[in-house]
Amino acid sequence: MIESRELSVVIGRKQIISGVAFEARPREITAIVGPNGSGKTTLMRAISGDLPYGGSVTINGAEVSGLKPWQAAAMRAVLPQATALSFPFTVREIVRLGLAGGRSGVLPGEDARLPDRALARVDLDGFAGRFYQELSGGEQQRVQLARVLCQVWTPMLEGRPRFLLLDEPVSSLDIRHQLIIMDIARDFARRGGGVVAILHDLNLTAMYADSVHVVHRGRLAASGTPAAVLTDEIIEKVFECRLKVGAPPADGTPYVLPHSAIA
Amino acid sequence: MSGAANDRVAVSGPAEPLEGDRTARARTVILLLAAALGVTILLSLASGASDASALAVIGGWISGGAGDAVLSARDTIIVQDIRMPRVALGCLIGAALAVSGAVMQGLFRNPLADPGLVGVSGGAALGAVSMIVLGTTAFRPATALLGIYALPLAAFLGGLAVTLLLYRVSTRRGQTSVATMLLAGIALAALAGALTGVLVFMADDRQLRDLTFWNLGSLAGATWTKAMAVAPVIAAALATAPFLARGLNALALGEATASHLGIPVQRCKHVAIVAVAAATGVSVAVSGGIGFVGIVVPHLLRLIIGPDNRYLLPASALLGGTLLILADSVSRTIVAPAELPIGIVTAVAGAPFFLWILLRKRGVVDL
Numbered sequence: 001m002i003e004s005r006e007l008s009v010v011i012g013r014k015q016i017i018s019g020v021a022f023e024a025r026p027r028e029i030t031a032i033v034g035p036n037g038s039g040k041t042t043l044m045r046a047i048s049g050d051l052p053y054g055g056s057v058t059i060n061g062a063e064v065s066g067l068k069p070w071q072a073a074a075m076r077a078v079l080p081q082a083t084a085l086s087f088p089f090t091v092r093e094i095v096r097l098g099l100a101g102g103r104s105g106v107l108p109g110e111d112a113r114l115p116d117r118a119l120a121r122v123d124l125d126g127f128a129g130r131f132y133q134e135l136s137g138g139e140q141q142r143v144q145l146a147r148v149l150c151q152v153w154t155p156m157l158e159g160r161p162r163f164l165l166l167d168e169p170v171s172s173l174d175i176r177h178q179l180i181i182m183d184i185a186r187d188f189a190r191r192g193g194g195v196v197a198i199l200h201d202l203n204l205t206a207m208y209a210d211s212v213h214v215v216h217r218g219r220l221a222a223s224g225t226p227a228a229v230l231t232d233e234i235i236e237k238v239f240e241c242r243l244k245v246g247a248p249p250a251d252g253t254p255y256v257l258p259h260s261a262i263a
Numbered sequence: 264m265s266g267a268a269n270d271r272v273a274v275s276g277p278a279e280p281l282e283g284d285r286t287a288r289a290r291t292v293i294l295l296l297a298a299a300l301g302v303t304i305l306l307s308l309a310s311g312a313s314d315a316s317a318l319a320v321i322g323g324w325i326s327g328g329a330g331d332a333v334l335s336a337r338d339t340i341i342v343q344d345i346r347m348p349r350v351a352l353g354c355l356i357g358a359a360l361a362v363s364g365a366v367m368q369g370l371f372r373n374p375l376a377d378p379g380l381v382g383v384s385g386g387a388a389l390g391a392v393s394m395i396v397l398g399t400t401a402f403r404p405a406t407a408l409l410g411i412y413a414l415p416l417a418a419f420l421g422g423l424a425v426t427l428l429l430y431r432v433s434t435r436r437g438q439t440s441v442a443t444m445l446l447a448g449i450a451l452a453a454l455a456g457a458l459t460g461v462l463v464f465m466a467d468d469r470q471l472r473d474l475t476f477w478n479l480g481s482l483a484g485a486t487w488t489k490a491m492a493v494a495p496v497i498a499a500a501l502a503t504a505p506f507l508a509r510g511l512n513a514l515a516l517g518e519a520t521a522s523h524l525g526i527p528v529q530r531c532k533h534v535a536i537v538a539v540a541a542a543t544g545v546s547v548a549v550s551g552g553i554g555f556v557g558i559v560v561p562h563l564l565r566l567i568i569g570p571d572n573r574y575l576l577p578a579s580a581l582l583g584g585t586l587l588i589l590a591d592s593v594s595r596t597i598v599a600p601a602e603l604p605i606g607i608v609t610a611v612a613g614a615p616f617f618l619w620i621l622l623r624k625r626g627v628v629d630l
Contacts, residue, residue: 050519070525088565089570092282093569100512130283
């Protein structure tokens with residue numbers, strides 16, 4: 001369980017987020033949505049332990065700011081929005097870095113096979129020998145996800161859930177790979193782990209998320225199930241768009257049909 | 264860690280190396296480099312301005328002096344007390360410079376970073392030049408007290424001072440900004456250079472000759488005392504490599520990601536900075552400015568074995584040692600019986616080589 005109380009982050013002199021009460025449960029995909037600059041990534045970075053914060057954030061009961069890097073690394077893996085790489089590493093060498101903490105969760109001897117298995121899962125079979133810098137943006141994003149998967153290969157470690165923190169995991173992917181990646185997240189949650197994902201695609205959010213936090217101007221504007229949160233009223237106000245939210249009769253999953261931006 | 268795991272897979276699984284895994288190649292290259300270093304050391308002991316035979320001297324040791332070889336005292340002295348400390352010093356300093364370069368490049372995530380670039384060498388040079396020029400006046404108490412150790416100590420302190428200042432400038436709330444550090448380093452290098460210039464301006468003719476020779480770099484003054492003085496410092500700096508390698512690999516993905524992977528990033532950076540300052544300071548103190556080893560050696564090795572620091576750091580140490588011994592052999596034989604400063608040899612060989620690498624890779628690798 002990831003939980004925050006009265007969470008606030010100040011960068012320079014600017015208050016980026018304040019008073020955030022956030023919750024991400026194991027066995028669930030928790031989506032963070034909101035317009036550009038609303039504070040989604042800052043919230044994610046505070047949860048990841050990258051930023052000093054006010055208030056409190058805990059992972060499985062442990063205060064994030066008090067965790068040593070290797071302790072935090074055993075509890076959660078983080079996929080950043082963009083990763084710059086210096087030096088010509090091969091794809092295998094990058095994915096293998098996910099094993100640096102030594103807490104993948106499989107037997108030590110099986111570690112060496114994880115990069116291949118992780119690459120297969122993100123649909124990059126046969127890419128292990130390629131140079132990372134020669135891949136397309138979407139391929140690079142999937143290599144990074146494979147690295148993240150290696151770090152927390154088993155969704156549970158010593159009986160406790162582990163978390164995937166994904167900042168826009170599908171932002172540069174085609175629709176097929178968006179679905180593949182979200183299926184990996186869902187599978188991770190079904191096997192006992194927790195997933196926190198910043199998403200821009202509200203329909204993907206509706207399809208996959210178990211709970212949604214809407215961030216607006218550094219605060220949580222709404223939290224709850226997709227059906228409760230993705231309403232005409234909330235979405236129009238937060239995203240400043242005219243749109244129509246509908247729900248097909250079969251399973252009630254809402255869908256968002258945008259019309260126009262509000263000038 | 265994962266290298267060992269690969270071995271287990273290789274035993275139970277297919278024999279061919281995993282695609283994209285350069286571990287096996289890196290290990291082969293390290294073995295070859297170790298062999299090359301051994302050969303270079305022997306060749307270097309056997310060659311020089313005098314025709315003293317190193318083989319005879321070594322043969323004499325092995326047989327405990329009871330063999331047929333009749334050694335002249337002169338040959339023994341030349342090999343044991345002149346060539347050997349010089350080869351040992353060349354090996355140590357070459358390894359120190361190459362590993363310092365590789366560590367600095369990993370730390371700054373920039374293949375052009377080098378202790379020379381961020382002012383560490385400049386600070387060390389300033390320390391040494393102060394001692395040469397002011398040793399008989401302002402720093403007289405220091406020279407009186409420390410004798411021949413005054414110069415190395417001053418150089419070391421200069422390098423350390425620049426490193427600490429650099430760190431102070433670029434660290435806020437426990438976070439070091441690499442960009443600020445790089446820029447501050449360039450400024451500090453310029454400042455150290457300017458102050459060194461002032462001291463050179465003040466120097467008299469005899470001091471100027473000392474300065475010029477020292478500044479171009481030379482191993483000519485090598486003694487066992489010097490070699491033994493620098494050996495522990497360089498050995499300690501090199502001993503941090505296994506700890507640093509893992510951290511530097513993760514740092515290639517950025518500081519935040521390295522931390523997410525479980526690397527204690529701040530500690531790793533501190534160790535890297537102190538190790539580089541110590542190794543560079545001591546090297547500059549003993550041999551002056553020897554350029555290009557720290558840039559060319561890691562760069563060349565990355566082309567062959569890839570950027571994995573677990574293999575890059577030991578390979579850099581071996582190749583750096585080998586190349587500096589070779590450069591020193593050239594410097595003491597090419598104009599024999601006179602000697603060319605070794606810094607000239609490394610620059611003349613290193614600079615065009617580095618340009619060639621840049622031209623060849625231009626547009627392919629983003630520097």
